Amino acid sequence: MASNRSYTVIGLFMFGAIALVVVGVLALGGNRLLSNSRQAIIFFDQSVLGLSNGSKVLFRGVQVGTVKNVQLRLDPNVGKARIGVTIEMAGNNTVMMNGSPTSSDVTTEELVRRGLRAQLVVWSYVTSQLAVNLDFQPDTKPRFVANRDDMELTEIPAVPSEIEQLKDTVTGLPWKDTLETVNETMESVVTLANDMDQLLNRMGPNLEKTTTTTREAIAAARDAVYMNSRQFEKTLESVRALTDNVNTQIESRDEQLTRLLDNAEATSANLQQLSENLEDLTDPNSGTRQDVESAIRDLSAGASSMRRFAETLERDPNALLFGGGQR
Structure with a gap:
């Protein structure tokens, strides 16, 4: 009996140990x-x-x-x-x-x-x-x-x-060629700056002369403008005087034109009256026309008598002394 109990305890102990190992494995690495x-x-x-x-x-x-x-x-x-x-x-x-x-x-x-x-x-x-x-x-x-x-x-x-990838991209860029190009460009800029400096140094006296000449030209132009301005003012004064004279002449001629217009109006009135008189003369019913026609007939009869008398004298000059009846 004792041996059987010991085997049972040992089996339970082993089973518990195996259970603890399984639990530990599941706890630590079961996942x-x-x-x-x-x-x-x-x-x-x-x-x-x-x-x-x-x-x-x-x-x-x-x-x-x-x-x-x-x-x-x-x-x-x-x-x-x-x-x-x-x-x-x-x-x-x-x-x-x-x-x-x-x-x-x-x-x-x-x-x-x-x-x-x-x-x-x-x-x-x-x-x-x-x-x-x-x-x-x-x-x-x-x-x-x-x-x-x-x-x-x-x-x-x-x-x-x-x-x-960025490093490979940057490494693949032609940095050397770019730097050489930049270096050459900078050298060209420096050379150009030196050339410009030398050119400016050579052009300095010429620029000063040009500046002096320009100043003199500006002064001469200013004087010429001043003189032209004075002459222009005189010309304006002459124009003003001429304008005043013309205005005076126009005013004097205005009076003459007024009188001429008055005379023209009077002449027009006389012509109007003459025209009315001519109309009276030419009117068939006008008494003046009848008198004129009568006078014209008398003048025509007198002219006929004078013509016959002249013919008689032409044929017989003695008719003026002895009369026409003697013949």
Whole structure:
């Protein structure tokens, strides 16, 4: 009986120990066992100062894992050294579009074929801490560093960071040619400035002479303007006198024109009266016309008598002494 009890106590003790181990494992690393985590490696050419174990692994700002190890890996075949960064991506932060856990069929290799790339980003500008950012860039050609057959972990190709891209862009600029061009331009400017200085020194006396001549010309022009102004004033006075004379002549002629107009009006009245008298004379019913016609008839009879008397004298001159009856 005693031995059976001891075996039971030992079995209970062993069972309790195993239970404590399981609880501890679940407490400390159970999340990893149940999270379907996966690991991958990334090789960077640039400096990883600021990246350490435990740094964040992001996908467009969402943390999907952490950095597990940062190692310097040498490649004796090509004589290069690479920075190998091992990351661990937790499956509990990555789900499908409908919210279900990710399938084991979606492997890291498949994600790389679809364009998954890794890039260093600044996580904190205060502490200069870096992070690894994952994103799909299918347009970029993957650059694998290690032979995939020799690697235990899947390699995620790295792309240059924004700082490296900016540095490459700046480095690719033709700074030397630009500086040489700037230097030549500055030398040309200095030479031009010296030439201008010498030219101004040579032109200084000529400029002074020109200035003096200009001042004299301005003074002469001022005097000429003054003289012309005086002559112009005299001309204006003559014009004013002529205008006054013309006004006086016009006033005197105005009186004569007035008298002439009066005479013309009187003559017009006389002509009007004469016209009326002529109308009276030409009127058939006018007595004056009848008297005139009678006088004209008398004058015509007298003229006929004178003509006959003249003819008689022409035929017989003695008729004036003896009379016409004697013949």
